[in-house]
Amino acid sequence: MLIVGLGLIGGSLAAALTRGGWEVGGTDAVPGRIRRARELGFISREEPDFLRAVSAYDVIVLATPVRTIRTLLESLRTARLRPGAVITDVGSTKAGIVRLAEEVFRDRGVYFVGGHPMAGSHKAGLEAAHADLFENAYYVLCPAAGTPEGALALVREVLAPTRAKLVTMDPDVHDRVVGLISHLPHVVAAILVHMVLERRNESDWYYYLAAGGFKDLTRIAEGDPAMWRDILLENREVVAAYLEEIARRAETLARLLRNADDFGQGENFEGDLEGTADVEEFLYRFFSEASRYRRALPEKRRGAIHPLFELYARIADRPGEIGRLTTLLGEHGINLTNLEIFELREDVWGILRLAFRNESDLLRAHEVLQEAGYDVEFPR
Ligand SMILES: NC(=O)c1ccc[n+]([C@@H]2O[C@H](COP(=O)([O-])OP(=O)(O)OC[C@H]3O[C@@H](n4cnc5c(N)ncnc54)[C@H](O)[C@@H]3O)[C@@H](O)[C@H]2O)c1
Numbered sequence: 001m002l003i004v005g006l007g008l009i010g011g012s013l014a015a016a017l018t019r020g021g022w023e024v025g026g027t028d029a030v031p032g033r034i035r036r037a038r039e040l041g042f043i044s045r046e047e048p049d050f051l052r053a054v055s056a057y058d059v060i061v062l063a064t065p066v067r068t069i070r071t072l073l074e075s076l077r078t079a080r081l082r083p084g085a086v087i088t089d090v091g092s093t094k095a096g097i098v099r100l101a102e103e104v105f106r107d108r109g110v111y112f113v114g115g116h117p118m119a120g121s122h123k124a125g126l127e128a129a130h131a132d133l134f135e136n137a138y139y140v141l142c143p144a145a146g147t148p149e150g151a152l153a154l155v156r157e158v159l160a161p162t163r164a165k166l167v168t169m170d171p172d173v174h175d176r177v178v179g180l181i182s183h184l185p186h187v188v189a190a191i192l193v194h195m196v197l198e199r200r201n202e203s204d205w206y207y208y209l210a211a212g213g214f215k216d217l218t219r220i221a222e223g224d225p226a227m228w229r230d231i232l233l234e235n236r237e238v239v240a241a242y243l244e245e246i247a248r249r250a251e252t253l254a255r256l257l258r259n260a261d262d263f264g265q266g267e268n269f270e271g272d273l274e275g276t277a278d279v280e281e282f283l284y285r286f287f288s289e290a291s292r293y294r295r296a297l298p299e300k301r302r303g304a305i306h307p308l309f310e311l312y313a314r315i316a317d318r319p320g321e322i323g324r325l326t327t328l329l330g331e332h333g334i335n336l337t338n339l340e341i342f343e344l345r346e347d348v349w350g351i352l353r354l355a356f357r358n359e360s361d362l363l364r365a366h367e368v369l370q371e372a373g374y375d376v377e378f379p380r
Pocket residue numbers: 004005006007008009010027028029030033050063064065066068090091092093116117118119120121122123124125126224227231
């Protein structure tokens with residue numbers, strides 16, 4: 001198959017499929033990336049010319065930012081394609097892309113199956129790609145209207161080496177769901193970072209005191225700006241409606257806090273908390289229901305979104321403990337890229353958050369520290 005766009009997702013897909021025994025050709029707008037993907041062993045055929053290459057492949061995967069996927073589909077309108085060829089993509093939005101593909105490929109004897117792997121990272125580019133990225137992650141497929149069973153089966157067969165969980169879904173349902181669990185959180189994270197950065201002249205403490213809470217919630221604000229610009233523009237109606245909802249909910253909460261003393265005068269809360277009688281009960285249920293749902297989310301599994309290569313280690317809160325741990329890692333040639341005291345418990349223990357350069361350092365650090373008797377765990 002041919003992979004168009006050899007970045008984080010295209011590169012990871014190429015690596016997984018090559019490992020699974022497929023012959024993979026690759027193309028990219030940046031010629032150096034095609035060469036690099038071959039050097040890394042992710043592809044076996046370099047294809048510098050997209051439009052010329054497409055006629056030689058039965059399966060074509062479009063793995064560029066979403067608005068470029070649209071441009072590529074437009075350029076396939078008049079391209080020579082193999083009879084029965086199947087085109088798929090990896091874009092984070094589906095409805096607009098699938099609708100355009102239905103129109104472009106209608107009555108041409110070639111088929112489109114939209115795709116979206118629910119795994120990734122805030123890091124972009126080929127160097128962050130790896131063959132295990134999609135393992136255990138959901139991978140949504142949205143077949144265009146009229147796609148024969150055989151075309152969908154071919155896409156499933158091609159994607160099998162990713163070891164992802166393939167599910168089919170209506171593209172509008174997909175966009176509504178990911179609009180809430182992926183697109184909105186990226187906007188909220190960016191808004192939060194803006195609120196802090198716009199206060200940077202007021203006090204340096206906004207910068208220095210930012211600890212686990214702020215960093216956990218805003219990691220995804222590091223995402224690629226072009227990718228997120230495209231996603232918001234493609235899923236604009238859905239994201240706008242969620243932003244309006246979040247603003248409404250925030251306003252209600254603000255009003256509640258301002259009028260905490262006269263609570264119960266007909267405030268109208270959305271969702272499960274409607275009708276709560278007093279402010280303490282409201283706030284308690286607000287946090288406890290969120291906490292319960294959050295704790296019930298599946299644990300992060302190997303392969304599925306592990307972009308920070310982080311580990312938590314519990315250490316005694318005594319002088320010299322951090323030095324002992326870092327020396328141990330140094331003796332095993334494991335480089336730390338970041339170290340932070342994440343949480344100090346009320347007793348005499350501290351939690352260190354350790355970050356590593358790559359998955360292999362992370363896994364070795366876990367082993368070395370565990371063998372040395374440390375209590376270590378991966379983030380959930
Ligand atoms: N990053 C994630 O977490 C994630 C997860 C799932 C899906 N996606 C989707 O996957 C797609 C790719 O994202 P990514 O993170 O791999 O981005 P990326 O920036 O790492 O890679 C995109 C690649 O496409 C290439 N490209 C751009 N225009 C091109 C063109 N006209 N022809 C050929 N190549 C071109 C770029 O040079 C780059 O190498 C996007 O549609 C994104 O929405 C991203």
